[in-house]
Amino acid sequence: MTLKRLLIAVALLAILGTGAAYGWRAMQGNRLPAGFASGNGRIEANEIDIATKYAARVLTIPVEEGDLVEAGAVIATLDTRDLEAQLRSAEAQLRQTRRAREEATALVAQRVSEADFAAKEMERALILFGKGHVAEQRVDQARNSRRTADAALEAAKSHLASAEEAIAAAAGDVDRLADLVADGVLKAPRKARVLYRLSEPGEVLAAGGKAATLLDLSNVYMTVFLPTDTAGNLALGAEARILLDAVPDTAIPATVTFVAPRAQFTPKQVETKSERDRMMFRVKARVPEALVTRYIERVKTGLTGMAYVKLDDKAVWPDWLESKLTRETTSPPQNPPSPPRGEGRGEGDALRDFAENAARSDQASVIPQSTPRSPLTLSPSPGGRGNIPAGERS
Structure with missing residues (x-):
């Protein structure tokens, strides 16, 4: 009976040890290396208020909340008789x-x-x-x-x-x-999404009254707050990555486009590692417009997540902050085509061609061909995000 209990205890210890080792390796694998900083925030875009220049009665509003409108699209018409x-x-x-x-x-x-x-x-x-x-x-x-x-x-x-x-x-x-x-025909100044429909036909709007609010999807970004020592080492144009809570396994490429010239008190919704970080600098990490345009139907503001910024140009992004989207934006240019066989090429060139073709074939058979759904709902990247430390995500 004693031997049986001893064997059970040894088995339990082995299981616990294996789990602890696996968890430790996972945390170490997803730990943010030196040369990077992070902060929590939410996806934002500039809001455009479509308002009247004078008091008038609303005749029609042909758009609904959530509609994607092109530049020049009619948002509302006023009674101008x-x-x-x-x-x-x-x-x-x-x-x-x-x-x-x-x-x-x-x-x-x-x-x-x-x-x-x-x-x-x-x-x-x-x-x-x-x-x-x-x-x-x-x-x-x-x-x-x-x-x-x-x-x-x-x-x-x-x-x-x-x-x-x-x-x-x-x-x-x-x-x-x-x-x-x-001016009685209110139009969209640029391609945008209808965020709010603020009036209905028959209502009388005062001068400056809002008929609708649009979201300018040409400028989608995440705002984070970084402490003084971090913001001081951050350069405009630095690379950034965004991980959304809704899609934690897909890194979205971004670029630092703004660092506030003055520090401010830390907002309540911002998590900090130290209570001493009372003064923070506001930083914007903007998603490339081409990427937003590609997934325009799925772009949503208000989604929470983490933004990671590169402080050191020589630092290398960890695997869990890489995805197909980030590799597409940083892929090197293709090499120029090689001259045809037999034209100034020797036996050594032919052997190198054979080895390169074999390597490409092996790589193509290993890497799965998957198409991302959108920058907000994308397929997980190889390696995944895993369990990110609590201090590095919202």
Whole structure:
């Protein structure tokens, strides 16, 4: 009986020892090496508020929350009948001012002709007065007629200038009202996803009232907070990796695009390894736009996870922070094609070709061909993430 108990105890100790060794190896394998830093955060994107410039009633909102819209897509239309009536009135006023300009132009031409005639009459009167054929009174009359004609010409020119200014003012009113009518159609400024539908047809929005909120998916990033000593060693443009809690086995490539110029108190949702890390720097790790575009239908904001940043350019990413996505973004350029066999190639070249082809065949038979679903729901990468230490994930 004693021997049986001894054997059971030895077996239990062996099982516990094997489990402890396996767990220790797993933790060591997924431990973040030197030259890297991490922080927890959530996927974010810039929000775009689609708002009105003036108070108006909403006619239609053809989009729903979650819809993916292209640049220029109609988000909402407003009731602009009052503005359209004002626009028609302004266009009629513009036509009237143009006719007034035509009349003023004709009047200027008439006054020019009258001024020329008065000038010639004065010249003839002066000649006749010099020869003694007319009295001085005739010269005074001709001089007065010329002055009157010149004054009338200046008045006609001033009237023409006023007509030109009236046309400019009327045209400005037309342009302003036309812009207001056009602003009654609220459009997406860029490709985005509808985050919130904030109004319904029939509602009256005040000036600046929001009809919807869009997410700019051209700038998807994760915001993390790093302590001073870490942020000081972080360079803009440094490589980063994102592991989402929803997809813990697939590393998403990213780039550090922003480091705050000032430290701030640590937000409540941020986990720190030390209570002394009260002042933190905000850091953005942006996902490549090409990758977001490829999986645009599956991109979601608000997903939590961990962001890992490289502090040392010479540091090598651990296997659990590599995936097919990261290898695609950092894959080296392909070698130029080799010359055909028999053209300046010897027996040694042929042997090297045979060895390279054999190696490629072996590698292709070992590596599984899998297609990732999306950067947010992707197939696990070889090696997986495993159990990440509690201090390195949210």
